[in-house]
Amino acid sequence: MTGAFGALGLAVARRFAGRGVRLGLLGREPVPASVRQEFGLPHVLSGGVDLSVQQAADAAMRAVAAATGGFQALVNVAGGFRWETLAEGDVSTWELMFAMNLKTAVVASKAALPHLIAAGGGRIVNIGAGAAARAAAGMGAYAASKAGVERLTEALAAELRDRNVTVNAILPGTIDTSANRAAMPDADVTRWVDPEAVADVVVFLASDAARAVTGAAVRVFGRG
Template sequence: MSSMQGRVVIVTGGFGALGSAVARKCSAAGATVAMLGRAPPSATLAAEFTGPHVLLSGVDLARLDDASKAIATVTARTARIDALINVAGGFRSETLEHGDVATWDLMFHMNLKTAVVASKAVLPYLLASGRGRIVNVGAGAAARAGAGMGAYTASKAGVERLTESLAAELGAHDITVNSILPGVIDTPQNRADMPDADVKRWVQPDAIADVVLFLVSDEARAVNGASVRVFGRG
């Protein structure tokens, strides 16, 4: 795969489990990485991403004014944006009977609106350069909801529809928009939540990051509007 040297990649939710793996992969390929999130990064992550990399916390990506300000801060330092990777998101499981209607708003804000807003904030920069990559993180689980999974899967299905519509809207440019649909990821949170699970069936963040790196590369120029299942061997 060609080098990402000189390329600038924005990773939303970059301080999280998958986001940090994606950021590491892009950095290792030569890219300058800008990581955006709400809570601050861990001290370890902050120490790892010094130099040209940009780490911005306190950014609520469901708010266009927050996102636009953050993108302007990034471009003031990097002068360009080549790719946006929308990793920010979250998970809740609750039945409609026992759950809160507000959970549906929460899931739509965390999973779908963050991708919509970050994409809208970045779009003028990609259109000005005439080239770019957007990769959204959906979820394999969005194909069919089980009990308690309504709000989460509906919001992640929305991420796939956003991917398709934006890919079609940008079809005239060398700007591609694709989604990855992970299965259960091997994260510290999932290990804590599911102590009896067979973790060998889970997909590693680093393996997902390899697929994301391909999708932001020049070689993926013919892939547009796709949703790629990334389940590992599970």
């Protein structure tokens, strides 16, 4: 899983670990001590992996495969958000959003693909965003990059249909994270979706029960 040390990533990791799944957790920052403590063996932890660099992703996936004997699922959680209008902002924000949200999923998927195929098939679950369906003011770069995640999901699902690899996207509404609470102190958090609820849908799409689902984009909004 990419973006594994972030808010949603940790919720997803806990859900999988609770089901006895052995995890490869990748993050851009060094592995936080708390994560090292919570996810000891048999999980594989890898920090300092910048998914804008294909060779870094390839090496990280090879290391996870070597340590685990192969893996059957990739969950692309890595991403980020910026609010900025075009007039007041900078073109670099568009590049940043595409790098964080779309390129990470492209690079990690390309790196994981040989391992999924070697395993005889598997699952890719991407995290898009409900906000990509129609962009509000200041949301152009983010929404465009997350719309790209949906198009990637569709194309990859078609490309891998005969390789026994399913590819789906989850489109969360606003997730109830501490970062969102700090950024939007006056918001009605009861309209937000819990990270655990999003994680449950990730776990389903990664499971055998979802073997017939591919190329789907699932809105997960809670009461939002």
